[in-house]
Amino acid sequence: MLFTYNPQGVGDVLMVLVADSQGQAVEVTKKGAIARVSRVDNQELVAWNFFQVSEHLQLEGSGQMDLSEADLTVLNAWLEAEGFEERVANFASPRFVVGEIVEMEAHPDSDHLNICQVAIGQDASVQIVAGAPNARVGLKTIVALPGAMMPKGNLIFPGQLRGVDSFGMMCSPRELALPNAPQKRGIIELPEATPVGQAFDPTKHWQA
Template structure:
């Protein structure tokens, strides 16, 4: 789940994105401070909007926000009080981490995409389809994992590119809105001493800034 809050532009509304709607037709129901957004065809919940959110929990920042477990308990109490049976699930794991390309093959249906196996912790790799011209074996870069919100507001969900599964995105400095980012294609290239799985820290990982 992705929690998003921007009081200046949206108002005192906590937006909780559960899954990608894939541009399907949506409907919603509201009870008190809670609105459930769902797919019309399947009734699957894709998002929640919680109004007057700061009366329930303390919220700071704008864009993607991370809640405490106690915050989520309080929000679930509100959902239950309004008669909703579903519950929010907290996930505070870092969504932007150091990854390393450990395998790379050309996409069979593209002349510029590669299918990369990217190590995101020592014992886990994910498949990411990428078109970065500087992608290569052994390169360490910053990976946006499913559940991430990019600086421009776009969301990262598992998906497919030209029929191949992709579970995240390797990021360019421009996509991460880093200072003095080159305005060209290419994922960020980290020093080989960068630690796989470490959470992204612009002060540490963007020395050019």
């Protein structure tokens, strides 16, 4: 789950993004100061809105929030008190990680896209459709996995490109808002020795 807080732009509301609505109509069930957002067609949980959250948590800054286990305990007690059965939780692993392209083939319906199999950890890989001109087998780069929020605020969800499933995005320095990023197309290229699955850290993974 992705937690965001923007008191200046939105107000004192902690927004918890759970899933992509995939363009389907949503409905809101509100109990007290908590709103549950779900799809109309299948009731799948899409998001939570916790209003007046500062009465329960001390949040600093704005944008994507990293909540502690103590924070989650407070939110889950709040959910229980209002009669909701679901609970909130952090992602089990980082959303921005080092990945390595281990297989790549041309997209059958595009002259510039490639279908890449990208290792993101021990015995873990994802398929990503990408148009980066420097993509190649063996390249290590930074991968934004589903649930990631990019610096500009856009969210990464599973989707399709020209009919092929894609489960993340390989990132350019510019997309990651890295200092002095080159203003050209191309995903970030990391040294061969960089461990696959390592959480993204600009101090480790970028040198302008």
